[in-house]
Amino acid sequence: MLKENQATIHFRTETNQFHLSNGKVSYIFKASSDGKLLHLYYGKALPESDYSHLVEMHHRPMTTYRQENDLLYSLEHLKQEFPEYGTTDFRHPGISLRQENGSKITNFTYLKHEIIDGKPGLEDLPATYVENNSEAKTLIVTLKDELTKVEVELLYTIFSELAVITRSARVINRGEQTQAIEQLASLSLDLPDADYDWIQLSGAWGRERAMKERSLQQGIQSIESTRGISSHQHNPFVALKRKTADEFQGEVIGLSFVYSGNFLIQAEVDTWDVTRLQVGMNPFCFEWKLEAGEAFTSPEAILVYSDQGLNGMSHSFHQLFRKRLARGEWREKDRPVLINNWEATYFDFDEEKLVSIAEKAHDVGVELFVLDDGWFGERNNDFAGLGDWFENKERLPKGIDSLAERIRSLGMKFGLWFEPEMVNKDSELFREHPDWLIHTPNRKENHGRNQFVLNFGVKEVVDNIFLQMSEIIDKSKLDYIKWDMNRPLTDVYDHRLDAGQQGEVFHRYVLGVYRLYEMLVTKYPNVLFESCSSGGGRFDPGMLYYAPQTWTSDDSDAIERLKIQYGTSLLYPVSSIGAHVSMVPNHQTNRITPIETRGNVAFFGAFGYELDLNQLKENELDIVKEQIKFYKKYRSVIHNGTFHRLLSPFDHDNQTAWMVVSEDQTTAIVAHYKTLNEVNRSYQRMKLEGLNADADYQIDGKMYSGTELMNAGLVITDASSGQINEQNNRAETHDFDSRVWVLTQEGK
The missing domain is CATH 2.70.98.60 (alpha-galactosidase from lactobacil brevis)
Structure with a gap:
């Protein structure tokens, strides 16, 4: 309270x-x-x-x-x-x-x-x-x-x-x-x-x-x-x-x-x-x-x-x-570590492939498996299936309940991707209800990602989607929903309204989206909702009222995410920022970054993985296990503590830093990120924020006063976790280095 x-x-x-x-x-x-x-x-x-x-x-x-x-x-x-x-x-x-x-x-x-x-x-x-x-x-x-x-x-x-x-x-x-x-x-x-x-x-x-x-x-x-x-x-x-x-x-x-x-x-x-x-x-x-x-x-x-x-x-x-603003069971509850299959498989999956990914995920400590796009209707590509929220029998012949049961038998929660506001023309829903599209009479419709927008200003449309989603949620005993929305509105018109009411269509649509959310969160209070709109296209306070976290951006590159997450934090709490470790080369930038840095960025959000863990090397899997162990230990501090921005990537270009302090000030987690390596770099200290000035904090086995850390600063020269080169007694630093420090009060 x-x-x-x-x-x-x-x-x-x-x-x-x-x-x-x-x-x-x-x-x-x-x-x-x-x-x-x-x-x-x-x-x-x-x-x-x-x-x-x-x-x-x-x-x-x-x-x-x-x-x-x-x-x-x-x-x-x-x-x-x-x-x-x-x-x-x-x-x-x-x-x-x-x-x-x-x-x-x-x-x-x-x-x-x-x-x-x-x-x-x-x-x-x-x-x-x-x-x-x-x-x-x-x-x-x-x-x-x-x-x-x-x-x-x-x-x-x-x-x-x-x-x-x-x-x-x-x-x-x-x-x-x-x-x-x-x-x-x-x-x-x-x-x-x-x-x-x-x-x-x-x-x-x-x-x-x-x-x-x-x-x-x-x-x-x-x-x-x-x-x-x-x-x-x-x-x-x-x-x-x-x-x-x-x-x-x-x-x-x-x-x-x-x-x-x-x-x-x-x-x-x-x-x-x-x-x-x-x-x-x-x-x-x-x-x-x-x-x-x-x-x-x-x-x-x-x-x-x-x-x-x-x-x-x-x-x-x-x-x-x-x-x-956020509501419900998941408002301040620890969010599960998840893995999403999208960048691991795209549309190329079946039940066995998904289970193999889930088994490896369970082994390293992941708590929630999320099946993304492609599980429904005739969804073999992005030209078909939207609007038909029943299993794709070609990919999942045993049904969604069979997959969910196998995931759950591993001790993991199970989640699904939906895009309830959209429809493909190649779908049963469109063939039965072509007039449910938002479109202007006697004009050709414009598409986005080969899909069209359902008129959520119409109660009958929203009720239909609610019933379809409810059947799948009940059947699979769903724990999590990723609600996506992959195109803006065009051709905005509603033939049910008179000419003087066409200016109401945009707002009626939004009210319909809110209505569907409200029906779902009311009927399924235990389901964790994550909103999404091709990443961050609808990351707004209105969505947080229904879904306590949002997929922050489809760009999962760790270096790009520094600016995205820093800017997002001006308004939105860390608990709302969906942040995942993805495969390299990154699917958006083709950049190769250390898995340690990918984790160090994603820690400051609703944490998860966007890859096939079976493709990682053994030493990388060991790092993943440690990342998950670290996150589980400190996620309550990260999500419920006070977040401080320290160094802006918009001002410093090559550096970013932030930290979070627990409400009782006994624990703090500080992160520093470097983009490109520098030769003969200057000495540098970074002043911390929000600590107890009268307390002492342990960092890497040494004690520092809160007053010193906030006024003199923490030494961050070559702040990497690399090894010391014995030939020149210098720390080995690289592009995209990062470091996370845990500060704990003495005796806590």
Whole structure:
């Protein structure tokens, strides 16, 4: 359970001011005399007081004003909580509502508010949660547009122990006319200056979540997805850090979006250096028809404040995601060491071949065998079989239950790969239900990997896949599911909806994915789910609500993974990062790296192997046994400890380092990685983080104080585990060397 601190929400009736605080962070805003919500402050905690003086109004040329004979009150120059375009504010709005007469002008003003203990859930959407109402407080502010009678509920939750505030919006049509939501921000935050560097996690397939950094400038900076998934290209996360901030000190604001579909995050800097930070579902190709009496809820935005640099921001996200976003039995349970057959066999396997791999895996200590693509339907290649979730009798004539029983008889768990959202045209499902595809009438469909997307916005489709999957899960007594998704959405249209609802198809699809996940995790709470989308194409907080780990990238090369896992750790906890040791030459880069380094990288994630152990030499198998032994001993520390980034591969190019410290600070595991070897290398020390300054730690049989290790540093010159060359008394170092140290407190 999270530690309990005191979250407070104060409302000052004399100034209509709201102040959310927990001793770490404050978020302050007020309602103006005409009911507009004006933002006052967000940052390090402030004492309770009246901060109305932070509302500044000045006369400026070429400005429009709210009231006649008043040359001060203009929304263009005020910081707001829920901005609208066209009533003196010319920046991007928090909402755009098209009315039946075509007007998009609204005037939402304060109606009422409610302060409650705990945190309510969001209907049909993943979101953070509490297990005890003392863990958080929630403010619900209701706004109303008098002309349309539409109301908006703004939800603010502040957690007691973490510098975390979550935001969401709910639009309720209490009028008689149909409204069309064209844009709805889950969060809009006006910051008083633009003195920030913007950090995003971007890339492509095989090189996901690389750190990209630039200074904010006048205009709009943004990242987005229009692919129907959160995407390999941009993760739904940004950080704004002060120019002087780094990994260990300085102010940072982190913003994440709990959603698995199209999103938009942007920072708009105006000519007066006010920064409007916004996140929400991407308004591109979006529109939601809201009939009288209906409501629409936006996905959750998560805002984190840190005055201890990027690592401090990450610690809040990690703890929140690990304990109050992920759910179920596997939330904080030790994850099994797995082996996946994909890179070992691809489609070339039968029961005997799989069992031979599993037997060798069992011998070295692997706990879970995962059968990947190719076990179902007529799946002899990637042109057929998707949608038919029953055994491929050509490969598995005795059925999936026979294989599962043989795996389980070895003392191992058994898992399967599914791609439930997809279908091949060469499948029984497509032949029976060709209209279940997402496609545009009278136009040729576009494919990806020879497959097409099922319309998960249709309940009948989701129910069919659920029943198929349930039969296999029951039959094989499945322990684990790898849920893959190997292409973005195209040809987005639903012939069941009218023309005015086609902007709903993307979001309805995501809701269908969530619905299938919810049915499965509810019926099978003991199954460990790992999400995947050609690797990291849908590595987002929305997925973590259902699957506590994600296959981080299809690129399993250890050196490539340094940047991928380092960038991923800005937001996501180590326990969520699927990381495997694969064969060399690597199947993505053709690089040959030592098996020790492959293990040393994969340790910092949900650990496993992606190879045929029968192909390894005896000395390599001995190393594998030691790797598994090490991981089993320390996986609880690795997954549940505090993770610190030390040396960035994006800054140092040739070096990467990180460490994890147990919650009680008695154990720490430090890792250092070198890319290319260097001649006559300089001496080097590396300062550690998060240790007990008053304790002594044993490293390789020697004692060091926590104070020394954090201030003087650990000597890492030629930090390899190589042997000393007797001829020149030098350590033998090589390309792709790495080293892992275990630090234990004296007497622990």
